[in-house]
Amino acid sequence: MSNELRHTPNQQGISLDRAAYAVAGKLILSDLSFALSERRIAIIGRNGSGKTTLLRLMAGLVAPTSGSVLVDGIDPARDRKAMLDRIGILFQNPDHQIIFPTVAEELAFGLQQQGRTKAEAASMVEDLLARHGRSHWLTATVHSLSQGQRHFLCLLSILAMKPDSILLDEPFASFDQPTVTRMARIFDQLQQRLIFITHDARTASSAQRVLWLEAGQIRADGPPARVLPEFEAEMLRLGSIDADTDIAF
Numbered sequence: 001m002s003n004e005l006r007h008t009p010n011q012q013g014i015s016l017d018r019a020a021y022a023v024a025g026k027l028i029l030s031d032l033s034f035a036l037s038e039r040r041i042a043i044i045g046r047n048g049s050g051k052t053t054l055l056r057l058m059a060g061l062v063a064p065t066s067g068s069v070l071v072d073g074i075d076p077a078r079d080r081k082a083m084l085d086r087i088g089i090l091f092q093n094p095d096h097q098i099i100f101p102t103v104a105e106e107l108a109f110g111l112q113q114q115g116r117t118k119a120e121a122a123s124m125v126e127d128l129l130a131r132h133g134r135s136h137w138l139t140a141t142v143h144s145l146s147q148g149q150r151h152f153l154c155l156l157s158i159l160a161m162k163p164d165s166i167l168l169d170e171p172f173a174s175f176d177q178p179t180v181t182r183m184a185r186i187f188d189q190l191q192q193r194l195i196f197i198t199h200d201a202r203t204a205s206s207a208q209r210v211l212w213l214e215a216g217q218i219r220a221d222g223p224p225a226r227v228l229p230e231f232e233a234e235m236l237r238l239g240s241i242d243a244d245t246d247i248a249f
C-alpha cells in the first residue's frame, strides 16, 4: 500500500469564509466559516442537511454563491488544474464519476491529466491493480463490474492520483464487509487528509475533528468526544418523534 502514501498534506488546507450556496433561490449552505487542516475530518448531519453539497463546494465542483472557498489559497472552482494534485472526491454513486468504458482507461485518465505519458499511466495502472489484487480488471469493461466494484474502481482512480485531500461521501455505504475492512486499513495508512461524510458514529469517532451540519449551517464543530454525544442525543430525540415535522422538504 506504500505507493499510495504521500507527503504530509499541505498545511494550508481548505478554508471557507462566510461561504453560502443557493440553487434556484433555495439556500442550501449558509454562512460557513472554518479552516480544515487536520488529517481526519468527519462530516455528520441528517439527510438533506447539505453534507454532499459541502463536499462539492470544497472540491470546486460548484462555486459559492457568496463568500469564498480556498484550497491551499486557490479557488478550486476556478483553477481545476491546480486541484488535480490537491483534491480527490469519491461520490456515493460511481456512475456519477466514471466516464470511460474500460477500467484501464478510467484509471489512466486522471494520471494523464496530471501529465504522465500514456505508457507511464498504463504501467501505473497495472501496478495499482496488482497491489489491490485486481489484475483481472486490467482488461475488464466498466459495465461488467457490480455497483460496489465500480465504487471501488472510483476509489482506486483517486488513490492513483494521490491528491493531498480526499473527500469521501459515505465511503463504506456500498461495500461488503471484507472490502470495508480492507478500505479502512487503506485509509488508516494514507498520509493524506481525509474528509468523510458518515452516518456511523463509530466511523466519525475515528476523526480528529467532527463538523455537524444542520440545515446548511454548522451546528457543532470540534473533537468527536464533544460533538458525537450531543449529536447522538439529538438523533435519538428526533427518532422518538413520529414524523419529521421540523423540516420542510
Ligand SMILES: Nc1ncnc2c1ncn2[C@@H]1O[C@H](COP(=O)(O)OP(=O)(O)OP(=O)(O)O)[C@@H](O)[C@H]1O
Residues within 6 Å of the ligand: 023, 024, 026, 028, 045, 046, 047, 048, 049, 050, 051, 052, 053, 054
Ligand atoms: N441541484 C440541486 N437543486 C435543488 N436542490 C438541491 C440541489 N442539490 C441539493 N439540493 C438540496 O439541498 C439539500 C442538501 O442536499 P445534500 O445532498 O447536500 O444533503 P446531504 O446532507 O448530503 O443528504 P443525504 O444525507 O441524504 O445524502 C437537500 O434539501 C437537497 O434537496
